[in-house]
Amino acid sequence: MKVGRRAVLQFMAGAVGGTLLSPLPWKLTDDAAIWSQNWFWRPSPARGEITRKPTVCALCEGGCGVQARLVDGKRAILLEGNPNHPVNQGGICALGAAGLQFLYAPYRIAQPLKQTKRRGDPTGFQPIAWNEAVGELAKKLGQMRTDGKPNGLAGITRRRRSSMDALLNQFFAAYGSPNLFKMPAHADSLKLAGAVTTGREAAFGCNIEDAPYILSFGAGLVEGWGSPGRMQAAFRRWRQGGKSAAKIVQVDSRCSTTAAMADRWIAVPPGTEAALALGIAHLMVKDKLYDAEFMADRVFGFEDWTDSQGKSHKGFKFLVQTDAYTPEAISKLTGIEPAKIRELAKEFGAQKGAVAVWGQPQGSVPKDMYNELSFLALNALKGNIKAGGAIGFAPEVPLGALPELPGDPSALKGLKQLRLDLASSQKGPLPVLPGNNLHGFLDAVSNGGKYPIEVMLVHEANPAYGLFENKLFQQALAKIGTLVSLSSYMDETAQQADLILPIHTAFEGFDDVIGIPGAPYAYYGLCAPVLKPHLNTKAAGDIVMSVAKQLGGSIAAALPWASHEEYLKKRAEGLAASARGALADKKGVELWKLQPEEALKPNYKDGADLWKKLAGGACWYDAPVDPLKDLKTESGKFELAAQLLLAKGQTGDDDQVYLPHFSQVPPRGSDKDYPLLLVTYQMSALADRDLANPPFMTKTVFDFILRQNDQFVEINPATASELGMAEGDSAVLKTPQGEVPVRVHLYAGARPKVVYLAQGLGHKAYDEYIKDKGVNANGVVEVQLDRVTGLGTVWAARAHLRRA
Amino acid sequence: MKEENKSASGKVVGGVVFAVGFIGALVFGWVIGPDLLYSQKAQPINFSHVAHQDTTCEDCHAFRPDGTYVGIPKIDKCKECHESQMGQEKSEQILVEEYIQKDREVPWLVYAWQPDNVFFSHAPHQAKGVKCESCHRPVTEEKVVPYFYENRLTGYSKSTMKMVDCEKCHAEQNGSNNCEICHK
Numbered sequence: 001m002k003v004g005r006r007a008v009l010q011f012m013a014g015a016v017g018g019t020l021l022s023p024l025p026w027k028l029t030d031d032a033a034i035w036s037q038n039w040f041w042r043p044s045p046a047r048g049e050i051t052r053k054p055t056v057c058a059l060c061e062g063g064c065g066v067q068a069r070l071v072d073g074k075r076a077i078l079l080e081g082n083p084n085h086p087v088n089q090g091g092i093c094a095l096g097a098a099g100l101q102f103l104y105a106p107y108r109i110a111q112p113l114k115q116t117k118r119r120g121d122p123t124g125f126q127p128i129a130w131n132e133a134v135g136e137l138a139k140k141l142g143q144m145r146t147d148g149k150p151n152g153l154a155g156i157t158r159r160r161r162s163s164m165d166a167l168l169n170q171f172f173a174a175y176g177s178p179n180l181f182k183m184p185a186h187a188d189s190l191k192l193a194g195a196v197t198t199g200r201e202a203a204f205g206c207n208i209e210d211a212p213y214i215l216s217f218g219a220g221l222v223e224g225w226g227s228p229g230r231m232q233a234a235f236r237r238w239r240q241g242g243k244s245a246a247k248i249v250q251v252d253s254r255c256s257t258t259a260a261m262a263d264r265w266i267a268v269p270p271g272t273e274a275a276l277a278l279g280i281a282h283l284m285v286k287d288k289l290y291d292a293e294f295m296a297d298r299v300f301g302f303e304d305w306t307d308s309q310g311k312s313h314k315g316f317k318f319l320v321q322t323d324a325y326t327p328e329a330i331s332k333l334t335g336i337e338p339a340k341i342r343e344l345a346k347e348f349g350a351q352k353g354a355v356a357v358w359g360q361p362q363g364s365v366p367k368d369m370y371n372e373l374s375f376l377a378l379n380a381l382k383g384n385i386k387a388g389g390a391i392g393f394a395p396e397v398p399l400g401a402l403p404e405l406p407g408d409p410s411a412l413k414g415l416k417q418l419r420l421d422l423a424s425s426q427k428g429p430l431p432v433l434p435g436n437n438l439h440g441f442l443d444a445v446s447n448g449g450k451y452p453i454e455v456m457l458v459h460e461a462n463p464a465y466g467l468f469e470n471k472l473f474q475q476a477l478a479k480i481g482t483l484v485s486l487s488s489y490m491d492e493t494a495q496q497a498d499l500i501l502p503i504h505t506a507f508e509g510f511d512d513v514i515g516i517p518g519a520p521y522a523y524y525g526l527c528a529p530v531l532k533p534h535l536n537t538k539a540a541g542d543i544v545m546s547v548a549k550q551l552g553g554s555i556a557a558a559l560p561w562a563s564h565e566e567y568l569k570k571r572a573e574g575l576a577a578s579a580r581g582a583l584a585d586k587k588g589v590e591l592w593k594l595q596p597e598e599a600l601k602p603n604y605k606d607g608a609d610l611w612k613k614l615a616g617g618a619c620w621y622d623a624p625v626d627p628l629k630d631l632k633t634e635s636g637k638f639e640l641a642a643q644l645l646l647a648k649g650q651t652g653d654d655d656q657v658y659l660p661h662f663s664q665v666p667p668r669g670s671d672k673d674y675p676l677l678l679v680t681y682q683m684s685a686l687a688d689r690d691l692a693n694p695p696f697m698t699k700t701v702f703d704f705i706l707r708q709n710d711q712f713v714e715i716n717p718a719t720a721s722e723l724g725m726a727e728g729d730s731a732v733l734k735t736p737q738g739e740v741p742v743r744v745h746l747y748a749g750a751r752p753k754v755v756y757l758a759q760g761l762g763h764k765a766y767d768e769y770i771k772d773k774g775v776n777a778n779g780v781v782e783v784q785l786d787r788v789t790g791l792g793t794v795w796a797a798r799a800h801l802r803r804a
Numbered sequence: 805m806k807e808e809n810k811s812a813s814g815k816v817v818g819g820v821v822f823a824v825g826f827i828g829a830l831v832f833g834w835v836i837g838p839d840l841l842y843s844q845k846a847q848p849i850n851f852s853h854v855a856h857q858d859t860t861c862e863d864c865h866a867f868r869p870d871g872t873y874v875g876i877p878k879i880d881k882c883k884e885c886h887e888s889q890m891g892q893e894k895s896e897q898i899l900v901e902e903y904i905q906k907d908r909e910v911p912w913l914v915y916a917w918q919p920d921n922v923f924f925s926h927a928p929h930q931a932k933g934v935k936c937e938s939c940h941r942p943v944t945e946e947k948v949v950p951y952f953y954e955n956r957l958t959g960y961s962k963s964t965m966k967m968v969d970c971e972k973c974h975a976e977q978n979g980s981n982n983c984e985i986c987h988k
Contacts, residue, residue, distance in 0.1 A: 007821045014825025022833020027841070034958040037919060044920050048878075049868060072878070 048072035054082050054617025056513055056525035058506040059099050059691065060362070061161045062227030063516040063523055064088035065617060066096060068507060068530040076100045076507065076531055081229065082617055086589040087516065087523070088229025091236070094697050095687050096229075101694035102505050103534075107490045107766045109502035111536040119483075120496050130536075133501055134543065137455075137484060138550035141175065144454055145551070150176030150414030152454035154445075154480075156438065158183045158461040158690045161514045163399070163571055164540055167559070168459065170402045171544050174558035175551070176414025179453065181438040183461045183690060184468070184792055186226075186363045187517060188436045192789050193372035195433070196642040199632025200393065204376070205520035205624070206357055207390045209234045209592035213247045213347075213354035215280075217273035217375060220361025221248070222258040223684045226517030235261075247351075249344070251276055254681060254714070254756050255749025266344070268334040270679045270754060271795040274374040275662040277356065279330030280345040281374075282320050284381050289349025291383030298628055299380055301641020301659065308634070308643075314655040316377060316640045324662070333662075354382060355390035361682040363517045364689055365468075368795075369433075369788040373660035377640055385638055387596040387626035392520040395625045399514070399524070400574020408554035417451065421790070424449035431790030432648040438463075439472060439783055439792030446475035454481040459540055460503070464492040465763060466689035468794050469737060470778040486540050491692070492765045502537045504529075509539040510565045521591050522581060522622035526568065526614035539564040572614060573607030581622035583613050591621055598623035650788065667782050667798045669736040674798030676719070677754045678735050680777040686760030693760065695769040704745045705758055711774030712745035714756040715801070720746050723801060730804035733757070733775075735797040737782055740775035741804060755799050842953040842962050848911055850895040853943040861936075873926035876912050879903055913952035915963045916940060923988045932977065939965060 019025060054067040057079075065085020069078040079100050083090035102108075112133040117124025128136075144152050153175060159165055160182045172180040182188075190203040208214065214221075225231050238246040250262035251273050259265040268276055284290045295302045304315045323329060327338035334341075348354050356378045359367070376385070384391045405411070417423060421440035422430060424447070431437070445453050456477075463473040477483060477496060485497035488505045503509070511527035541564030548559040561567040575581075582600040584591075594600075600622060604610040614620065627638075634643040642650075642658045650657055667677070685700040687693050693701075704712055713733060715725070725731065729744045733755060742757070750756050761774025782797035856864075864877045882904060889900045903910050916939065918924050941950070941963070953962035967986075974981050 006818065010818045010821040011825035014822035014827075015829040016825075017822075018826040018829025019833050022830055022837070024833040024837045027838070028957075031841070031955060031957040034919065034955075034960065037921065038959060049874070050870070050872065 045077060046071040046075045053530040055507065055530050056527045056619065057096050057099065058162070058511045058513060058527045059095055060228070061513060061517050062087070062224070062229050063513040063525050063619070064092065064096060064227065064229035065525070065619060066092060067617065068100070070531060074531060076103060084586050084617070085619060086584040086591050086621065087227065087233070087619070089233040091229050091232035093224065093228035093232070094685050094700055095691070098694040098696035099506065101696060102488070103507060105489065105694070105767065108488060108535055109490055109494065109500055109537070112502060113500040115498045119498060122495065125500070130538065133499060134546045135550065137499060138547050140455060140482065141547065142551055145176065145410050148410070148413055149451070149454070150410060151178060151417040152452055153177040153457070154179035154420070154441070154453045154455070155457040155459065156181050156183065156461050156463055157459040159459065160185065160187065163512050163514070163568055164459065166402060167541050167544055167567065170558055171548060171555070173415065174405055174408070174411055174548070174555045176411030178415055178417065178419040179441065181441055182436050183463065183466065184364065184366050184436065184438055186359045186365055186367060188791050189366035189369060189372055189786070189789060189793070192433055192435050193369060193376060194393070196369070196373070196644050197376060197633070197639050198627060199644070202393050203517070204391050205394050205518055206355060207392065207520050207592050208355070208357060209237060211246055211353055211355045211390050213351040215249050215251070215348050215354060215356045216258065216262070217251045217277060217356065217358040219357045219359050220256060220258055220682060222261050223256065223361030223682060225359065225361055226363040227519065228684065230516060230519065253679060253751045253754060256681065257683070259749070266336060267751060268336060269751065270677055271664055272334045273358065274371045275330055275333045276336065276341070277374050277378045278320055278325045278660065278662050279327060279341050280348055281378050281381055282325035283327065283342060283345035284349045285317055285320055287345070287349065289345070290381035294383040294386060295381065298386065298637055300633065300635035300637040300639045305641050307646055313641065313658065316659050319656055319659050319661060353390065355379065355384055359518070361684070362688050366786070366791040366793050368786050368793050370661055370663060373642070374662065377660040380638060380640060385627050387628065392596060392624045392627045394515055394520055394522045395622055397514050397522050397524045398575055398578035398580060399571040403558055403560060405558055406554050411554065420444045420449045420451065420453065423451070431786070431788060432645060432650045433789050435789045435791050437790040438467070439469070439785060440790050442472045442476040445479050446472065448479065452481070453479070455484060456480045456482070457484045457486065458493050459486040460690065462491045462493045462690045464496055465765070465776060466778060468778050468781050468792060469783045470776065486543060488537065490765055492763065495765055501543050502535065503540045503543065504533050504537050507531065508533040508537070510568050512568060519591070520624040521594050524575060524620040526572070528615040541567055569607070569611055572611045575620065576604060576607040576610040581620050583610070583618045583620055585613060585616070585618035589621070594623040596624045596626045597629070645788065665784050667796055669798040674735065674800045675753070676799045676801060678733065678757060678780060678797045678799035679754055680757045680759050680781055682759050686758055688760040692763050692766045692770045698769060706761060706774050709773050710743045711758070711761050713742045713801070714745050714747040714750040716750045716752040717746045717748060719752045720744060725803065731801050732804050733780065734800045734802070735780045735782065737797060738779050740780055742775060755801055841956060843956055845913055845952040845954050847913055847949045847952060849898050851949050853946045867927060871925070871927045876914060879907070879909050913961070915952060915961045917961060917964060919960070922986055924986065
């Protein structure tokens with residue numbers, strides 16, 4: 001039979017008609033739509049029983065209580081604030097909210113790795129078994145000790161407020177090296193200011209929650225200020241129901257988030273905040289708006305004073321009344337009209353309980369000693385530094401002590417050596433009151449210090465990226481034999497390592513937080529694991545302990561615990577044995593209401609009970625100490641005139657070297673080559689320093705800060721028009737430290753002639769969501785070593801901005 | 805005439821060809837096609853509801869304290885009774901040896917699995933008195949679990965309830981049919 005064209009068409013017409021009357025086309029359309037919802041790259045949340053596990057967040061030092069939401073106890077899907085925790089009271093910061101992404105990040109290190117090629121070559125990393133990796137490190141360290149050079153070991157850690165810090169200190173002391181450093185922080189300079197004024201090397205805290213008037217000298221209160229969760233809760237308290245319980249006056253060169261949310265923003269040039277503080281002090285003294293009784297009875301050096309040699313010196317009262325601090329002189333420095341300074345001084349002086357605060361949001365920048373002393377002086381004039389005042393100290397958390405060291409001769413030999421930064425000849429004189437001088441140390445290493453550093457341990461820190469003037473780490477690294485990284489992530493520092501010993505992330509192992517930066521009360525939080533580790537990682541403490549065991553002898557005896565968990569249990573047992581403080585395990589604990597020296601009734605039975613409750617998400621707290629009790633200064637008073645500096649050999653042309661005063665070391669370079677100033681800032685949407693933004697967090701960064709891979713600098717519209725630049729223009733930012741490509745964002749909240757660059761971008765590691773996005777501010781900032789402490793401080797760099 | 809005849813017979817033939825196409829497509833569309841769309845899959849092991857008549861439904865298909873529904877229980881639930889083999893069944897032997905002793909979950913194929921963009925909670929339906937059998941197959945007399953028919957395109961079960969069925973019942977029971985009731 002011949003099938004004609006007509007028949008085919010007729011058949012097809014029938015088939016189309018039949019198909020349309022069948023469910024098939026509609027079913028296929030529907031299924032195709034469902035198929036398109038199930039493409040493999042679409043994330044599909046695990047299903048199962050949802051449970052919540054409370055813990056304490058260890059991503060920063062803020063001590064926030066959090067709870068993880070888990071599916072079948074195995075997969076963490078959400079981190080939220082714990083409403084029963086007294087610090088953050090249910091709040092959570094952007095980093096915490098996105099923090100679980102660290103757990104499952106592609107840049108996690110899955111097993112120990114050894115670099116088999118040239119340092120920094122990503123193809124050279126070869127997996128190595130744990131016992132081999134630890135054995136290799138122990139063998140190297142054992143050899144160094146046999147050779148009598150234990151001081152050739154150095155270390156950098158980020159975890160200054162954790163038992164890991166005590167553990168590393170113990171290990172370094174038992175091994176025999178003085179070269180253990182922490183990543184720089186504001187606490188470094190604050191502690192030394194504590195030593196100078198009270199003889200107590202502890203950082204001041206502020207009872208900010210209850211302050212009716214807060215004069216903030218650049219303190220990033222909304223952006224975090226040491227503990228983002230605590231500050232969130234404080235803001236909630238201040239701004240409840242549309243009422244303003246605290247007046248906030250923000251002194252800041254840029255209209256930061258805090259400045260925008262403050263009642264008043266006083267715009268001053270960068271670095272002149274302390275000058276304004278002293279200008280206010282001048283008027284308070286002149287107009288007798290200060291706590292005269294406190295200054296007379298409890299403060300040394302307000303009036304003129306005589307030192308132990310019988311030499312007389314001028315006091316703060318005299319210094320601050322000199323012409324340098326009159327409203328007119330301060331107006332010249334800050335651009336604030338004299339009348340406005342008078343108004344501010346009157347307001348601050350008259351308001352009962354007014355407090356002055358300072359310090360960067362994430363608490364990572366040490367300050368110049370005289371800056372610290374100036375802000376403290378302002379608080380002293382208000383009588384804030386006494387029992388019941390806003391400024392005080394948190395007592396030490398009485399955790400179980402570590403075993404005493406037997407004084408092993410090999411260790412003592414190493415410890416007799418001065419820390420490398422103090423042993424090596426430097427360009428200038430040694431600082432009289434040295435602190436955690438990581439910059440000085442790295443400088444000494446790169447310039448060929450007195451002795452070589454053979455092994456450097458870096459624990460949970462990323463100095464290759466996050467150190468101000470980070471090239472210094474790179475230069476030092478070239479002189480260091482072996483870099484051992486104890487990190488969870490393949491960050492910029494781990495990439496440079498010769499041996500990587502991967503550790504659990506914050507939510508997989510036991511860890512702890514001791515004290516909260518900026519808080520006057522004592523705090524201890526245990527970070528209990530919320531789930532089992534899913535990679536071949538170990539707790540950092542366990543790694544250090546196994547190295548100690550292999551080294552044997554007195555080193556093994558110094559770290560006698562079976563595991564990091566057992567070590568922390570012993571610490572908690574010691575805390576329970578002190579019978580001090582109490583546990584907060586339900587809503588309603590108001591830490592800011594604790595009275596100094598108040599005796600709390602312990603609501604835990606013994607060490608085991610305390611551990612159980614801590615592991616269940618409760619935290620331990622204790623009342624602040626009276627800052628003037630048992631003062632260890634020479635005068636027995638709060639010293640505005642620092643006799644400690646005199647005793648340590650601080651010299652200068654006049655008496656102001658012992659007193660709070662304003663001085664500013666100009667940044668390097670000339671005005672002509674660099675007509676602008678660069679100031680870098682921290683924001684709550686960008687993790688800075690040792691952690692990189694997880695993808696969810698980067699989603700919250702405005703597109704005028706970061707668009708695709710381009711980072712924007714903020715400049716004032718007037719400055720932009722002088723430079724002939726418009727919104728979005730590409731430019732090159734140059735400072736004496738280096739140059740980076742940026743784009744320009746016009747912002748009226750930026751001070752004219754100043755360029756503002758956000759910190760936390762420009763990573764060269766991690767994943768596609770953060771790598772190569774923006775520029776690393778640490779590469780263009782300028783570090784100035786403080787003349788008193790030698791700490792690396794940062795305030796501004798000279799800069800030049802030109803069209804790209 | 806001859807031409808007219810040819811034309812008339814042509815029309816008949818044309819009609820037949822059209823009808824063949826039409827009926828063929830209907831048969832394919834209604835009978836053959838839908839079967840081709842699904843692949844037949846067997847459960848990893850047989851489960852006899854009849855053999856579990858000594859327990860109540862809620863022993864295994866329970867609500868958790870937070871109101872969520874456990875659905876098909878996890879291996880820990882099986883372990884409560886089947887730590888070691890109780891009967892002679894081959895499927896029980898596999899359950900004990902391959903799953904319980906190795907602490908592995910049985911990869912059950914779930915007949916009623918809804919897509920991720922659907923929020924469904926059993927609790928309000930139970931509170932409203934909706935019977936299990938309104939949506940699920942009756943299982944009390946079931947000795948052998950049925951095959952699982954997987955849609956080759958979507959991966960979902962043939963018996964996954966479609967949105968229209970949800971809407972129909974909600975309309976009949978005066979339930980809300982607002983989008984956000986099911987699509988959070």
